[in-house]
Amino acid sequence: MLLHNLNPAIKALTVIVCILILSIFFDPVTPLISITFTILVTLLLGKVSWKRWLLLFSPFLFFAIVYIWSSMWFAEVEAGDTILWQWGFLTMTDSGLETAISLGLRVLSFSVLSLLFVLTTKPVDFILSLMQQCKLPPKLAYGIMAGYRFLPLIREEFSIIRSAHRIRGVKQKTASLPERIRNLKRYIIPLLAGAIRKAERTALAMESKGFTGEGDRTFYRRFHVSGKDWLFLFLMVSGILMSVFVSWSLGTLGLYQKEL
Known part of the structure; x- marks a missing residue:
């Protein structure tokens, strides 16, 4: 099952569902496992060059590191927090460090899912699939x-x-x-x-050429939804839910609204 051969509309639906599931939870373990799982799926099933993947992933990694750094040092110190290190007005606490890592990994988890779709989908095929499966005008x-x-x-x-x-x-x-x-x-x-x-x-x-913009038109290239597309959706959602289960088993799982 190569990712390039899957229906683009179902592939986009899969990425959206996975992002929505990840957006509910807020902890460092869930996005870390989902990032590892998504990278493996992209490189193995997508046949994507790891050099090209690293080149496109490096800007997201840079911004995530900057985000973690700023969130870690400028977090508010609350009662009960353990101060790990302090220098002048810069203070690092255990809760601030955990929150910063969770935010950075959260950004990276969304990024790797987006790269999975972008690197394995042709834009024209995606538009044609949206017209045929999602009735895009x-x-x-x-x-x-x-x-x-x-x-x-x-x-x-x-x-x-x-x-x-x-x-x-x-x-x-x-x-x-x-x-x-x-x-x-x-x-x-x-x-x-x-x-x-x-x-x-x-x-x-x-x-x-007779283009009128009507929806009931024929297509030279037809896109169909097969069992492989639903299998990919099940595989990705199962991998994300497995990361949630592992985080819950370790006692680190938390909800996004609760943490904020």
Whole structure:
């Protein structure tokens, strides 16, 4: 069962359900086990390169570390807390350390679930699946796909405009703020004009092909929901619930509202 072959809509539903379950609880053990489980599923069933995964995961890890650091040192000291270390106005307590780690791991657990979906799902397949399984209106769906297709073209046009300015001797780097604003206008206006032309051509092409935006349309590529999709949903939810059970067995399980 490869994750790339699963129905994108069911895969998105699985990620949403897992995130909702994790959002109920607040402790360091539950997200830690769920992170380990999700990483194993992504690397083994998703056939994702661990180098690419680490590259995309590193920004989330950095922000989580910063979040843990700030929450750990600037937490309020309450009655009954044990002070682990203190220097000036910085105070580390046992409850503050546990809360900071729980918050950081909570962020990482949501991040690895999102990476599981992003790295194993093609955007176009996801939109088509939403139209077929979730009855997403075709007007909205094809508008999203057209915008997604325009992004690489806009980047290419931006590079062409910069090269043309460089050939004509336009200064690329200036210290003056007004000059920077004028340079920005030189890029924005041609890009907007090109985007409007492409949008008009796309609209005319879709109209000439008989696109009306009605929901009862046929598809060249059909997406179906099979037993593998529901098995994946059961597998992921079971893994998250197992992490909750382990945390409850260790006596560390807590609810989010109770902790806050």
